[in-house]
Amino acid sequence: MEIFLELVKVLVPPILGGAVVWFIKARIEEIKNIQEKLREERRKLYMEILSPYIKTFSNPNNVNQAIKEIKSVNYRKISFEFNFVGSDDVIRSLNSLMQYIYNIESSKEEKDDVKLLNLWGKLLLEIRKDLVNKRTKLNEFDMLKSMIKDIDELNVAQTRTRSK
Template sequence: MEQTELITLAAALGAPLLVFIGGLISWFLKTRKEDLQAIEERALERRIETYNTILHPLITMFANKSNQKMREKAISEIGSVQYRKAGFNLITFGSDNMVNAYNSMMQAFYKGESENEPKETMRKFAIFLLSIRKDLYNKNTKLKEWDMLKFMITDIEKFIGE
């Protein structure tokens, strides 16, 4: 009889203890997951801010091809400390593909390829835009590099030779 009472007591205490331990583990895992999500959201916000800073003067240059004053302002923005800082952030937070696309695009600008090889410079810009898309939102996108520029170039088919 004593052994039966001991088993009954152990069962009576064991079930609540298991529920408590299970709840504690569940709470710990949920808290950890929420913390990791919050960190990822902050990192995403930081990357978006960085990419916006990087893109602003480039968009200004492409949108204002005939406005020399706006183009000069965009070029001076690219040389600014804030822009360079955003470049360092991109190198730090961006994916490998993002960093390679950015470096390739910037090297094309530094070497003056936009004057001699505008199609190649635009292609590098399109690859950069596509890498932003993949880095932030959709790694498995089916879009191609030129799809990223079709919204802003009316005769893109002539430009890319399709």
């Protein structure tokens, strides 16, 4: 009987410890898989949300088509889903952009291209932070440089306006 107890004392801790380690590793792997699926779902949803804006940047003549798409039931459905899956900062950025557009549309606010671009760049930057790099050193205008030919002039104009 003493030999059995000694065997139990010697064998049970490593077996039990191994089971605990295995359980923790399995749980961590499960969480990583869930996070990766969520990141992929977010990426797809972000692209759907951005689609009308991308169309506008690819061809400024598409503005009316983009506005029509943004007002569509399908886009509203995507926006609802976006509110459940998107990160807090991305949702806030989209909300700021949309509120600005609504205010311009209802003539509550005058259109300011620099402000609009800043809000658009902020949305892109928050998406980047959410999907890729939370510690990015890019700013809103860096996110737009590949899309807008004269962005540096706009950025200078914005800097001058802020310093007054």
